[in-house]
Amino acid sequence: MRLSVLKTILKRVRNDDWARAPIAPMIRRHCLRKQTEYRSLGGIVTLLVIAAIALFMAMPLIQTGHFLIEVPIELWWRLDWQPDLDHYGIGTSLAGSTALLLYALPPTLLLSHLIAQQLVETQSHAARSTLITLLQTWASLPSVIIGLWIMASLVPFIQSHLGQGYTLFTSAVGLTLFITPALTLLIFQNYQHFHHAFRPLADSLEMNGRLRLLYYLKSYRTETRHTLLYGFCRLFGETMIVLMLSGNALNRSFAPFESIRSLTATIALEMGYASQWHEMALYALASLALLITLIILLLGKNSDAYPIKSGA
Amino acid sequence: MKPVLLYLYIGLTIVLISALWPESFQLNHTPIALWVSTAIVTLCATFAALLPAYLSAAVVTGFYHAPLFQRCALLILYLLAGMPSIIIGVAGFITFSYGLGLGWSMLSAILTLVFLLAPTLATAFIQLLNQAHSDHYALARGLDMSRTYFLFIWLPTLKKEALVDTLLLGWSRALGDTAAIMLTCGAVMATPTSLLDPVRLINYHIYLLAMEVPGGFTEAQSIALLQIIMIALLFIPRWLLQKREPCLSN
Amino acid sequence: MINHTLFYALSSNFTPSSSRSNTFTSISPTPTSAACFIALILFGLMIKTTFAAQAPQPSSITTTPITFAGSSTLLPVIEQLTPFLSSPSNSPHQRYRIAVQGGGSSMGIKSVQLGMADIGMVSRELSAKEQQRFHSLSLAYDLIALIVHRDNTISNITSSEVRSIYSGQQRFWPHSTDPINIISKEHGRATRAVFDRTFDLKGRLSRKALFIGANGQAIITVSNDPNAIAYVAYSAAKAAIEIDAAHIKIVRLDNKVPDPKNALAQGYPLLRPLNLIWHPQTEPKITSLLKQIVHPHLKARIESMHLMPSTTTTSSSAHNTHHALIGVENDIEKGAQ
Numbered sequence: 001m002r003l004s005v006l007k008t009i010l011k012r013v014r015n016d017d018w019a020r021a022p023i024a025p026m027i028r029r030h031c032l033r034k035q036t037e038y039r040s041l042g043g044i045v046t047l048l049v050i051a052a053i054a055l056f057m058a059m060p061l062i063q064t065g066h067f068l069i070e071v072p073i074e075l076w077w078r079l080d081w082q083p084d085l086d087h088y089g090i091g092t093s094l095a096g097s098t099a100l101l102l103y104a105l106p107p108t109l110l111l112s113h114l115i116a117q118q119l120v121e122t123q124s125h126a127a128r129s130t131l132i133t134l135l136q137t138w139a140s141l142p143s144v145i146i147g148l149w150i151m152a153s154l155v156p157f158i159q160s161h162l163g164q165g166y167t168l169f170t171s172a173v174g175l176t177l178f179i180t181p182a183l184t185l186l187i188f189q190n191y192q193h194f195h196h197a198f199r200p201l202a203d204s205l206e207m208n209g210r211l212r213l214l215y216y217l218k219s220y221r222t223e224t225r226h227t228l229l230y231g232f233c234r235l236f237g238e239t240m241i242v243l244m245l246s247g248n249a250l251n252r253s254f255a256p257f258e259s260i261r262s263l264t265a266t267i268a269l270e271m272g273y274a275s276q277w278h279e280m281a282l283y284a285l286a287s288l289a290l291l292i293t294l295i296i297l298l299l300g301k302n303s304d305a306y307p308i309k310s311g312a
Numbered sequence: 313m314k315p316v317l318l319y320l321y322i323g324l325t326i327v328l329i330s331a332l333w334p335e336s337f338q339l340n341h342t343p344i345a346l347w348v349s350t351a352i353v354t355l356c357a358t359f360a361a362l363l364p365a366y367l368s369a370a371v372v373t374g375f376y377h378a379p380l381f382q383r384c385a386l387l388i389l390y391l392l393a394g395m396p397s398i399i400i401g402v403a404g405f406i407t408f409s410y411g412l413g414l415g416w417s418m419l420s421a422i423l424t425l426v427f428l429l430a431p432t433l434a435t436a437f438i439q440l441l442n443q444a445h446s447d448h449y450a451l452a453r454g455l456d457m458s459r460t461y462f463l464f465i466w467l468p469t470l471k472k473e474a475l476v477d478t479l480l481l482g483w484s485r486a487l488g489d490t491a492a493i494m495l496t497c498g499a500v501m502a503t504p505t506s507l508l509d510p511v512r513l514i515n516y517h518i519y520l521l522a523m524e525v526p527g528g529f530t531e532a533q534s535i536a537l538l539q540i541i542m543i544a545l546l547f548i549p550r551w552l553l554q555k556r557e558p559c560l561s562n
Numbered sequence: 563m564i565n566h567t568l569f570y571a572l573s574s575n576f577t578p579s580s581s582r583s584n585t586f587t588s589i590s591p592t593p594t595s596a597a598c599f600i601a602l603i604l605f606g607l608m609i610k611t612t613f614a615a616q617a618p619q620p621s622s623i624t625t626t627p628i629t630f631a632g633s634s635t636l637l638p639v640i641e642q643l644t645p646f647l648s649s650p651s652n653s654p655h656q657r658y659r660i661a662v663q664g665g666g667s668s669m670g671i672k673s674v675q676l677g678m679a680d681i682g683m684v685s686r687e688l689s690a691k692e693q694q695r696f697h698s699l700s701l702a703y704d705l706i707a708l709i710v711h712r713d714n715t716i717s718n719i720t721s722s723e724v725r726s727i728y729s730g731q732q733r734f735w736p737h738s739t740d741p742i743n744i745i746s747k748e749h750g751r752a753t754r755a756v757f758d759r760t761f762d763l764k765g766r767l768s769r770k771a772l773f774i775g776a777n778g779q780a781i782i783t784v785s786n787d788p789n790a791i792a793y794v795a796y797s798a799a800k801a802a803i804e805i806d807a808a809h810i811k812i813v814r815l816d817n818k819v820p821d822p823k824n825a826l827a828q829g830y831p832l833l834r835p836l837n838l839i840w841h842p843q844t845e846p847k848i849t850s851l852l853k854q855i856v857h858p859h860l861k862a863r864i865e866s867m868h869l870m871p872s873t874t875t876t877s878s879s880a881h882n883t884h885h886a887l888i889g890v891e892n893d894i895e896k897g898a899q
Contacts, residue, residue, distance in 0.1 A: 045364065045368070046367065049367075049388075050381070053427065055407075056403050056404075059403045059407050060402055082765060084765055129551060130551070136547050137540075140484035140488050140547075141488060141539075142488040142489070142490055142515045143488070144516075144522070144536070145536045145539060145540060147519075148522050148533060148536050151522065152533065159786060163741060163743065163789060165787070166783075230394075233394035233395075233396070237395065237397060237398065237399070239396065239490075240490045244523065248773035249770055250771075251770060252769075259770070259772050264398045268491060271402070271405075271495060272664075272665045272669050275668040275671070278750065283402065286399050286403075289398075289399055290395065290399050293399070297391055298391075301387075301390065410676070415678040499664045500661040523774070523776065524664070524779070525778045526777050526778045526798045526799075526801055526808075527781075527808070529778070529782060
């Protein structure tokens with residue numbers, strides 16, 4: 001029945017009858033009278049989704065409770081992680097993750113901003129669309145493929161020149177290559193908006209590219225903060241590349257050509273072999289990663305990311 | 313219409329091959345088994361995550377009047393989107409493999425992936441629905457269109473391309489992830505016969521070949537190349553489409 | 563389709579200023595058909611999984627699914643034995659569908675305990691507690707070999723040298739200024755446990771030691787790095803040298819050659835049993851499979867993988883094979899029954 005009504009409407013539209021046809025009353029009369037609105041549907045589904053997610057995320061935390069109760073405090077209230085001695089300190093993995101962030105986040109942010117700026121400001125449409133497709137493809141490549149590629153190319157090179165290929169530097173390069181495309185696509189959207197809004201102003205002030213970028217960073221603070229958070233989350237959470245490239249030595253070091261162990265890599269590496277306290281310690285480590293991410297995200301959160309509209 | 317026919321043809325061929333796959337072929341230890349299981353897990357996860365993500369996005373963008381849930385959903389989606397995938401993997405392992413007793417199986421991998429994909433999809437849907445709310449909703453209300461009708465019939469047909477884009481995004485995210493499934497789906501290299509069978513996904517296979525199997529590095533590289541080509545094939549149709557449009561982003 | 567086209571027509575009138583207003587004339591078929599394509603694949607796979615599960619088996623043959631899980635050293639061994647174990651010619655009335663799953667020895671024990679796997683693969687000696695809880699079968703012995711790059715001049719290494727290298731006291735190769743790159747394995751791996759115990763390295767491992775992969779990547783790293791040293795399963799090292807022509811060599815330990823044929827006689831210290839364990843409750847299900855595994859003609863196959871087939875066999879909680887290295891001869895068939 002609805003189809004027939006719409007056909008009629010279409011006929012009128014085609015005959016340029018739009019102004020004369022009282023469409024709304026017609027639709028009301030013919031088809032929408034019997035419709036019932038399930039006001040509670042959305043609420044119930046969201047409640048279920050929220051409950052499921054909360055329960056799901058609480059699981060590692062519950063396991064951590066067992067760990068804190070059962071394992072003596074002197075075994076985990078320390079810096080070094082040495083499972084064969086039952087030392088479950090968080091210093092090793094935290095130092096590794098921090099070192100990775102320090103080495104990989106700045107180049108990632110710089111590169112992605114520069115590429116996004118070039119992408120928006122380039123005159124050639126064909127080049128832009130091709131590059132974007134390339135970036136999209138790259139951004140959806142599995143991390144193991146990037147890891148494999150670096151392992152086949154960069155690792156032997158560094159090994160032959162510096163004696164050791166699996167280092168902090170190698171994994172930082174891998175992470176930069178992996179995360180830059182996704183970050184570029186994110187910045188591209190924001191910068192495009194900036195470009196349309198402020199280009200005349202920037203042109204009249206004769207700003208050069210560097211100034212335009214600085215102006216963008218200053219005027220689009222919320223977006224920049226989001227970019228930063230996104231970069232942090234991806235870098236901190238990336239597991240496979242670090243696992244494959246960092247060498248995973250239990251070494252608290254910030255030197256670029258030494259091997260390190262990151263937090264997420266520890267979990268992925270040892271989960272299969274762990275038992276008893278060691279396994280519980282890994283769950284606790286997972287909870288720690290969860291809490292760190294939560295805190296950083298909550299600190300960086302702004303309420304106007306998606307303006308909340310009033311109900312329908 | 314030619315591309316439609318081509319896609320239909322390829323799709324039907326795959327359907328026929330996969331539906332009538334004889335077990336006597338003994339292809340259990342070949343990469344084909346990996347492709348089949350990867351396709352099942354990632355596609356099922358994408359489609360399973362679609363509805364909760366869409367409804368949550370509808371709640372967040374104010375289509376449903378639920379102010380408390382609105383803020384909760386927004387916060388939780390925001391937090392979940394930033395979670396490291398290994399954490400989601402660990403939580404999935406504890407919840408589904410241990411807690412619900414599903415063991416290493418496709419089902420627990422799918423359920424874990426749903427939690428990974430839901431925030432990604434929801435973020436894309438929120439953008440879409442925000443736009444739709446301001447552009448079309450008032451008009452639709454003026455025509456006495458019901459909300460359910462607007463959300464589930466009108467909008468999907470109107471924004472078909474954006475929906476397919478979102479689907480592709482979710483699928484590529486599912487295809488690209490390794491850490492979340494390496495703990496939940498097992499490592500058995502066999503064609504699955506039910507959703508409770510353990511399988512090995514292609515990314516984990518690449519990782520195992522490169523790291524654990526002596527002399528597997530070359531094979532890992534060749535499978536990785538195939539994987540790159542597959543993912544590029546996902547995006548090339550969009551690239552061809554984009555050439556016609558003046559503006560790239562929605 | 564008609565419905566969709568209508569909506570496009572309507573939407574073009576509702577939003578005249580929208581950039582998508584000309585969608586009606588330029589409906590691109592690709593996204594739609596891509597969606598059809600995806601849906602079709604999904605549909606097909608669903609059909610496949612549904613019907614394959616319900617496919618009628620000939621009534622005379624029963625199919626039993628058996629899951630192996632655990633040690634990554636045993637994984638390729640069992641995978642290579644699988645065609646013999648699952649083939650119906652060996653047992654006409656029963657057919658096995660065998661799934662082999664890695665994850666490490668600890669995972670093998672854990673999954674048998676939780677019922678996630680039928681048979682656990684454990685490549686180390688079982689503790690007394692584990693022997694009480696599970697039944698076990700010692701399939702073979704594996705040697706652990708110390709490997710270095712082929713161009714490295716050393717061909718023999720003493721136990722005390724290994725200890726000082728791995729604990730970080732000796733940092734350079736003898737008579738050279740090249741630093742030693744140590745490659746170790748994750749805690750919990752059976753190889754690491756045997757290695758640590760033999761050289762008394764527990765808690766003393768150098769902080770600079772790398773943990774890269776299991777056997778495969780360690781071998782690749784050593785073959786690319788003239789200064790590296792690693793310990794891997796002998797079978798893996800031998801396979802890498804023979805099949806992939808890897809640039810590595812196996813060094814003697816205290817002048818003892820790691821060779822499966824005379825390792826026991828020489829007293830080569832780095833030796834570990836490869837065990838299969840199972841829960842007493844699952845025993846009836848797998849009895850016939852175990853018979854096949856210990857069948858003499860599979861021994862040659864195990865030997866061809868550079869392993870040392872075991873002479874001792876199954877244990878129950880009463881029958882202890884803890885000192886299996888010395889070996890207590892046992893009737894294979896009887897033990898399996």
